[in-house]
Structure formats: structure tokens, C-alpha cells
Amino acid sequence: MPAQARIIDGKAAAAELRAGIGREVAAIKAAKGLVPGLHVVLVGDDPASRVYVASKEKLAAEIGMNSVAHRLPAETTEAELLAKIAALNADDAVDGILVQLPLPKHIDTGRIIDAIDPAKDVDGLHPINAGLLAGGKNGLVPCTPLGCMLLLKQTLPSLSGLDAVVVGRSELVGRPVAQLLLQADCTVTIAHSRTRNLAEVVRRADIVVAAVGRPLMIKGDWLKPGATVIDVGINRMPDGKLAGDVDFAEAATVAGAITPVPGGVGPMTIACLLRNTLTAFHARRGK
Numbered sequence: 001m002p003a004q005a006r007i008i009d010g011k012a013a014a015a016e017l018r019a020g021i022g023r024e025v026a027a028i029k030a031a032k033g034l035v036p037g038l039h040v041v042l043v044g045d046d047p048a049s050r051v052y053v054a055s056k057e058k059l060a061a062e063i064g065m066n067s068v069a070h071r072l073p074a075e076t077t078e079a080e081l082l083a084k085i086a087a088l089n090a091d092d093a094v095d096g097i098l099v100q101l102p103l104p105k106h107i108d109t110g111r112i113i114d115a116i117d118p119a120k121d122v123d124g125l126h127p128i129n130a131g132l133l134a135g136g137k138n139g140l141v142p143c144t145p146l147g148c149m150l151l152l153k154q155t156l157p158s159l160s161g162l163d164a165v166v167v168g169r170s171e172l173v174g175r176p177v178a179q180l181l182l183q184a185d186c187t188v189t190i191a192h193s194r195t196r197n198l199a200e201v202v203r204r205a206d207i208v209v210a211a212v213g214r215p216l217m218i219k220g221d222w223l224k225p226g227a228t229v230i231d232v233g234i235n236r237m238p239d240g241k242l243a244g245d246v247d248f249a250e251a252a253t254v255a256g257a258i259t260p261v262p263g264g265v266g267p268m269t270i271a272c273l274l275r276n277t278l279t280a281f282h283a284r285r286g287k
């Protein structure tokens, strides 16, 4: 069967978003002589993390931000990482701090996230930012959920009243994207590994956000015809290729619109990280 769904071009949307941020960065530099600074902390040498951090560094530099990667050895202790974060918190030139996840097992991730100044938490993961989001008074909002919403808003004329099903309940994606969908007046269901009749639940959705980390889990016949599908999954397959959480080949024959992997949510995540860095800059020292 031929693909019918509109392919949502996250790569193009992200490039456009970055170009706009680049123009803002240039204007800030011209007017104030200040350069927003994004600092990414990477502990250890996970190959996937290395690639992501290099990509964040490159794209931040491309739009004229001050982009610094702090690469720490895998043996870095929790106390040493906390000291690094305290130094970045205290440095006025640092607008955004992102600690690349996952961290080595000997480090308590929650303790590290809690130590980041919420005003510099461009990942939006600090409990203060998560709490603000849950209350509908957004501080810094997690990048991937923000990217999902921008793609949805450019795809659909209105989100109000639509049935949205989020598959996955992670702190990084599932929970925050559900909050944003609720703010956009969707009727939101958060499904997860214990959900009964998952296919039936997903079939009710006008909007499906798949964020489970299980390759090709969501099949074409799980979808309501015409549904908008946002695939957050980025799974490395045995053949080396990337696949989403949605079976794209099947889903594209049923959905109204769908994000590809790669080229969908991933590039938007990084663009939204740059957006958040600018937001943090404005809130802290853009006044």
C-alpha cells in the first residue's frame, strides 16, 4: 500500500527555528555585547552521548552562541560532578547547563539534576521546572516535549478538544509532553507498560505521541485513520539504522501525518535546547 500520510519534516522545522534563534543571538550581541552561553557536561565516553554532545556543540556554535562541552572521565565522582555544577551555577556567563544522560551508574542522577540552578536548567528536568509545568506556569520546559508541540502546532489547525494518547511516562518526555498537550486543551491519556488493551487505547487518539523506546512497537492497525503521529523513539537497530517506536511503513498508510526517524523529533530537540538557552538568557540577564 502506498504511503498516504503527510511526512512532518522535523529537520526543516528545526533549521528554521535555529535560524530565528541565530538572528536573535546576533541582535543581542549587537545591542548588548553579550553572548548566550550553553554548557553541556558529559561524563564518560558512551559513544551515542558523544555524538549528541558534539552535535549540540556544533549547532550552538553555528548560531553564534558560546558553546562549551565539559568532558569528564567516567570515573568522575558524584562529589566532583556536583562541584562542577556549582561552578557553572556561579558563573554569570553560563546561561544554560545540560548534563547529558544517562550518567554512569555510580552517580545519583536525581541528586545531580537537583543541584542545577533551575534558572539555568535548559533540559527542564529540575523539580522546580517540572512542578511549574504541572501547575501550568511554565518555567524552562523539556526540549523534546517542546519540539513535539511545535511540530503538532505546525501540522494541525487547532489542538483544542482532540484526543491525545502519550505512550510512555518518563520524566524526560512522557509526563511533560502530556502536560503540554493538556495546556493545549487536548483530552490526554498517558499509556504505559501496564496499560490494558494498548492498541485499543491508541486507536482512540487523534494525536499519538510515542515515547517508549521500543522499536516499531506501534503498528499501523493501532491507529485511527488520519491520526497525527509524533514518534519520539530513536532506536539503533542491529543493521545500524535508526528506527522509531512506530512502525513507520505501516503507520504511514493509515496516519494523516507522521514524523520520520531520523529527521523528525530529534533535530527539534536540539533546536529547542538552543531556544531554552535563549529563554534562560533573557530571564537571567537579558533585562
Ligand SMILES: Nc1nc(=O)c2c([nH]1)NC[C@@H]1CN(c3ccc(C(=O)N[C@@H](CCC(=O)O)C(=O)O)cc3)C=[N+]21
Pocket (backbone or CB within 6 Å): 051, 052, 098, 099, 100, 101, 102, 123, 143, 144, 234, 242, 261, 262, 263, 264, 265, 266, 267, 268, 269, 270
Ligand atoms: N540531558 C539530556 N537531555 C537530552 O535531551 C538528551 C540526553 N540527555 N541524552 C540523550 C537523549 C537523546 N537526545 C537526542 C537528541 C537529538 C537527536 C537527533 O537529532 N537525532 C537525529 C539523528 C541522529 C543520528 O543519526 O544519530 C534525528 O532524529 O534525525 C537524537 C537524540 C537527547 N537526549
